[in-house]
Amino acid sequence: MPLNHPLLFKSLCYLDGHWVHSESGASIAVHNPADQSLIGHVPLLDPAQIRAAVDAAEKAFPAWRRASLDQRAQHLRRWAELILEHKEDLAQILSLEQGKPLFEARGEIEYAASFIPWFAEQARRLDGRTIPSHIPGAHLGTVMEPVGVVALLTPWNFPSAMITRKAAAALAAGCTLVVKPAHETPYSAFALAQLAEEAGFPAGVFNVVLGEPQMAMETLVRDSRVRAVSFTGSTRVGKLVLQAAATEVKKVALELGGNAPFIVCADADLEQAVKFAIDAKFQTSGQDCCAANRILVARELYEPFLERFARAVRELRVGPGLDERSQIGPLMHQAAFDSTDARVRDALDQGARLLAGGEPHALGGWFYQPTLLADVTPEMRIWREENFAPIAGVTPYDSLEEAVALANDSEYGLAAYICSQRVDRIWPLMRQLEFAMVAVNGAKFTGHPIPFGGMKASGLGREGGSEGFEPFVETKYFCLHHGQF
Ligand SMILES: NC(=O)c1ccc[n+]([C@@H]2O[C@H](COP(=O)([O-])OP(=O)(O)OC[C@H]3O[C@@H](n4cnc5c(N)ncnc54)[C@H](O)[C@@H]3O)[C@@H](O)[C@H]2O)c1
Numbered sequence: 001m002p003l004n005h006p007l008l009f010k011s012l013c014y015l016d017g018h019w020v021h022s023e024s025g026a027s028i029a030v031h032n033p034a035d036q037s038l039i040g041h042v043p044l045l046d047p048a049q050i051r052a053a054v055d056a057a058e059k060a061f062p063a064w065r066r067a068s069l070d071q072r073a074q075h076l077r078r079w080a081e082l083i084l085e086h087k088e089d090l091a092q093i094l095s096l097e098q099g100k101p102l103f104e105a106r107g108e109i110e111y112a113a114s115f116i117p118w119f120a121e122q123a124r125r126l127d128g129r130t131i132p133s134h135i136p137g138a139h140l141g142t143v144m145e146p147v148g149v150v151a152l153l154t155p156w157n158f159p160s161a162m163i164t165r166k167a168a169a170a171l172a173a174g175c176t177l178v179v180k181p182a183h184e185t186p187y188s189a190f191a192l193a194q195l196a197e198e199a200g201f202p203a204g205v206f207n208v209v210l211g212e213p214q215m216a217m218e219t220l221v222r223d224s225r226v227r228a229v230s231f232t233g234s235t236r237v238g239k240l241v242l243q244a245a246a247t248e249v250k251k252v253a254l255e256l257g258g259n260a261p262f263i264v265c266a267d268a269d270l271e272q273a274v275k276f277a278i279d280a281k282f283q284t285s286g287q288d289c290c291a292a293n294r295i296l297v298a299r300e301l302y303e304p305f306l307e308r309f310a311r312a313v314r315e316l317r318v319g320p321g322l323d324e325r326s327q328i329g330p331l332m333h334q335a336a337f338d339s340t341d342a343r344v345r346d347a348l349d350q351g352a353r354l355l356a357g358g359e360p361h362a363l364g365g366w367f368y369q370p371t372l373l374a375d376v377t378p379e380m381r382i383w384r385e386e387n388f389a390p391i392a393g394v395t396p397y398d399s400l401e402e403a404v405a406l407a408n409d410s411e412y413g414l415a416a417y418i419c420s421q422r423v424d425r426i427w428p429l430m431r432q433l434e435f436a437m438v439a440v441n442g443a444k445f446t447g448h449p450i451p452f453g454g455m456k457a458s459g460l461g462r463e464g465g466s467e468g469f470e471p472f473v474e475t476k477y478f479c480l481h482h483g484q485f
């Protein structure tokens, strides 16, 4: 792939300011999900090399935490500038390895960069407080301290933004870090490390490792020097991270799966609701934790909504992410493709009505037709499981009470959507939904200033917003006995 900045395409891990191979020689192949062609091989480090990354981060921590906020912010701002300067190259790399359409890849790079200056600035407000004393002759207060070395474990669906959303907060707070990206999409992580190096971060502050996933996670999480772990990925693996962290006592932040309900109220503007549903369901080709997976439509609007929605789904253009015309890319791997098809078959076997798609796409490989299934019921896999694919399921409801009960019928609690023009409906609905983020009349709601996260099996903690510092800082209380003068 011709890049303006060829050094951004790196096939090595980044450890203590050096680009390293695996000492054991182990590596893993990375494929383009659009055609399964080989992109390259990347090193799989062994536990000793992963511990060496923690050594490096530990060694770099004292100087990094002592640096002034402005010194840290200077590196962070330069990193963000470089990311934006090389947006096109980064988007090409991202689309090549992840498969998302280029317009979304460019959007992800802007999104990824946006967290960095924001946290650099927001760190100015990591202030403590004074406490009116209950002890005679003592002065009481708090200061915020960085926790130390942190491990950041990230998924393949947002290979750049899930790193910067964590790393910007951790670095601005004064922590040093080890990133372990998904092995399906390591090149975006290595490119971010290359730009971190160019931005002048001292050696050891920012490290990127890869290894066999469970071993790498356990090596990092069970290391007592790693004081916090921030994980984004599936609920299944999130539980493993929580178990591993339990052997140590450390901070854990989990950003996990979702199964978003999308409620179309009887008063909704139909055309707007259809557009909003297309955006909310088919972003990231449906491989998005916030994807609108359970679309609930008031019975009186059900058939007109389905007719318009089916037309819009059929118009979605499927193709390789690197083709500028594509709106929907391939699924990430064979397992995702197989489970997508199995969920469609299961829904059809149980009586769902097929209104669009329903088959593997003619492009072959891991492309699947954008699919619309009506009359979906809670017994179907497509309802119960996180539906990480370009497949929409729609269900009618007869009362708002029923809509709330259906919406909350999920182990997940990440994002939810409401379409209505009536504030007397929106407000009570918003309050009753057991979801941590609710978007009303629009699919775009994420961004650097918001507390992104989930309740129930969707996670612990929040990322972005001022809440995003929480995993990376400790409140230290002091009691200074100064006598009576
Ligand atoms: N809540 C959020 O902010 C958010 C954002 C993006 C993705 N996600 C979720 O991520 C999931 C998709 O991403 P994914 O498939 O990469 O998730 P995943 O859980 O399979 O992988 C996430 C990370 O865990 C590692 N991993 C995989 N198996 C492991 C194991 N057995 N032990 C230790 N580590 C392991 C992977 O290499 C990767 O780095 C979806 O569930 C999606 O909803 C959530």
Ligand SMILES: N[C@@H](CC=O)C(=O)O
Pocket: 157, 158, 287, 288, 289, 290, 446, 447, 452
């Ligand atoms: N869309 C989410 C990522 C979920 O997969 C985000 O904005 O962080």
